[in-house]
Amino acid sequence: xxxxxxxxxxxxxxxxxxxxxxTPRCSRCIKRQVECAYANEPSTGPATSGWQNRASxxxxxxxxxxxxxxxxxxxxxxxxxxxxLPREHVQRLIYTFLHKIAFQYYPLDLNATSNxxxxxxxxxxxxxxxxxxxxxxxxxxDEELLAQKGFQTxxxxxxxxxxxxxxxxxxxxxxxxxxxxxxxxxxxxxxFGKGNIKVGEMHVNGLKKLVDMRGGIxxxxxxxxxxxxxGIDAHYGSSSIRDPR
Numbered sequence: 093x094x095x096x097x098x099x100x101x102x103x104x105x106x107x108x109x110x111x112x113x114x115t116p117r118c119s120r121c122i123k124r125q126v127e128c129a130y131a132n133e134p135s136t137g138p139a140t141s142g143w144q145n146r147a148s149x150x151x152x153x154x155x156x157x158x159x160x161x162x163x164x165x166x167x168x169x170x171x172x173x174x175x176x177l178p179r180e181h182v183q184r185l186i187y188t189f190l191h192k193i194a195f196q197y198y199p200l201d202l203n204a205t206s207n208x209x210x211x212x213x214x215x216x217x218x219x220x221x222x223x224x225x226x227x228x229x230x231x232x233x234d235e236e237l238l239a240q241k242g243f244q245t246x247x248x249x250x251x252x253x254x255x256x257x258x259x260x261x262x263x264x265x266x267x268x269x270x271x272x273x274x275x276x277x278x279x280x281x282x283x284f285g286k287g288n289i290k291v292g293e294m295h296v297n298g299l300k301k302l303v304d305m306r307g308g309i310x311x312x313x314x315x316x317x318x319x320x321x322x323g324i325d326a327h328y329g330s331s332s333i334r335d336p337r
Contacts, residue, residue: 100113100118100130101113101117101118101121101128101129101130102128102129102130102131103118103120103121103124103126103127103128103129104118104120104121110183115130116128171218172186172218172224173218173220173221173224173225174221175224175225175228175249175252176248176252177228177245177248177249181245182228184235185228185231185232185235186228186231188231188234188235189214189227189228189230189231190210190214192231192234193209193227193230193231193234194207194209194210194213194214195207195209197209197230208318208321212318213227213274213318214227216270216271216274217271219271220269220271220272220275221256222253222256222257222260222271222272222275223271223272223274223275223278225249225252225253225256226249226253226274226275226278226279227278228249229246229249229250229253229278229282230278230282232245232246232249233246233282250279250282253275253279254279257272257275257276257279260272261298261302264305267302267305268302268305268306270316270318270319272302273299273302273303273306273312273316273319274319276295276298276299276302277295277299277319279295280292280293280295280296280299283295
């Protein structure tokens with residue numbers, strides 16, 4: 093009988109789930125309190141948070157896809173915000189965002205251990221449903237543009253993103269959060285990219301109000317340089333959002 097080369101445990105393989113290869117029991121089996129058995133002993137250590145095996149050369153290939161990094165298990169506990177998409181699709185979009193979109197949006201830093209979208213933006217998105225939906229939307233648009241079959245799924249994510257944002261902006265403490273501002277910035281960028289200039293400008297006007305609520309552009313730079321650098325300054329320039337002081 094031919095020996096199996098499978099590395100994941102039997103339970104994860106049977107359910108077609110991602111296995112983090114922890115020994116003696118993987119995280120998924122511990123959570124579900126089931127037996128964890130490996131057909132082959134994992135050849136690598138347990139997956140850790142962050143990214144591993146950083147190559148000395150550029151991690152992006154000619155198509156702009158991350159190739160020389162090995163990411164740990166995406167999320168064995170599925171602790172990200174809920175969406176209306178199937179689990180498998182969400183996992184695929186997460187993978188695309190972490191491996192490709194993050195480096196397209198911030199090509200000045202191709203290091204997976206320091207790229208702002210990976211070390212700051214993504215952890216923020218995992219705790220902010222609106223920003224999580226917006227982030228998935230960027231990955232979904234990438235898929236749909238390649239497939240050339242319309243934008244049905246990204247439009248669904250757009251509708252849910254806007255609905256979640258509307259709930260947040262009803263409360264000042266939530267409206268001025270970095271996650272809220274980053275979501276609005278990204279939605280504006282998406283709309284401009286699709287040629288929806290009026291809708292994009294509407295988001296920019298909303299962003300200006302949020303900046304004013306935070307005390308002006310300089311206050312945003314001082315307290316949240318990531319939001320200022322990756323959003324306001326990078327996409328629109330400081331001249332388009334005036335400091336009221």
